[in-house]
Amino acid sequence: MKPLLLDVSATDWNLPPKETYREKQIRDWVLKRFVSSYDEMTDLPAPLRSDLASRFRLRAAEPVKVQGSEDTTRKFLWKLGDGSMVESVLIPATLGTSGNRSTRLTLCVSSQVGCAYGCRFCASGIDGWRRNLTAGEIVGQVIEAARIAGRRPDNLVFMGMGEPLANLPNLLQALDLLISPSGIGMGARHITISTSGLAPQIEELAHHPLQFRLALSLHAASDEIRNKIMPVNKRYPLARLLEACDAFVRAKHQQIFFEYILLAGINDTPEQARLLAQHARRLHAKVNLIPYNKVEGLPYERPPETAIRIFCQTLLKGGVRATVRREKGHDIDAACGQLRLKELHQEPRSSD
């Protein structure tokens, strides 16, 4: 299989030596105008276009399925060059008052095919880990979604399939393509990286010069409960993890987010709320509570509305900024990994 154009260095594009401006032209076509074929790069000579086309793939992903409509949450199932499938979700939010309304688009992207971390409530980990996405495949989801939406997303969250910090070199390369002015040109503060809790990588990110945001998928406030639903906690228990978050906050002078999926009867108790408030106060973290989206075949349930409200009030009374985030697209398999799982299980399984 030919490599992706974005995955090789521009020196491998073999551009004519006296035409250094060609690199910028190509980057602009791919990363700013989101073209889907070399033929659309009309200011490049035809021989250069066909030379590039003969050596490099341009598109990282093609949509296999799109669920939802233009003004609602849209979920994309992408097929990659090797036939693997990953998902992204595009979420619109309307800001402002009547007469002065604007829509912000947030794209949730995947970083791996499958996931090795096996959080018990998550569809992405059910079939295990297949491989890391390349930087070009990560950025390719943004390009494809931008082409479909007619514009670049305003915000990016790495909360799709996979553990982004387990694919750190490719993630950092993708961030460069996303943030650099010669790339897509997004603001670093509009990009949120989420992790299930890889403490050493959080410490590594603390020293990265870019000011992207960090979200910790905490989902339980004690080792006892976290061990039951997130195996990663046995490797990096809460004390170690929160220490790494301390280092991140100290180095970046930045607020971090705790993501907390509420699972009925598991992590929605008053004791968990009290401990969560304690951790959030320590790190000045904002808490996003996410009532669970039912995943077919898994035994977890969303708590009743009163339990969700009481849990949130305990945090607020404890001096913590907390909101309940309603997952949009509840009816379109919007919990990460669900669409891919359905597609995989209706096709004959591959031999691996």
Ligand code: SF4
């Ligand atoms: S929640 Fe994230 S880290 Fe955990 S299994 Fe799912 S994709 Fe992997």
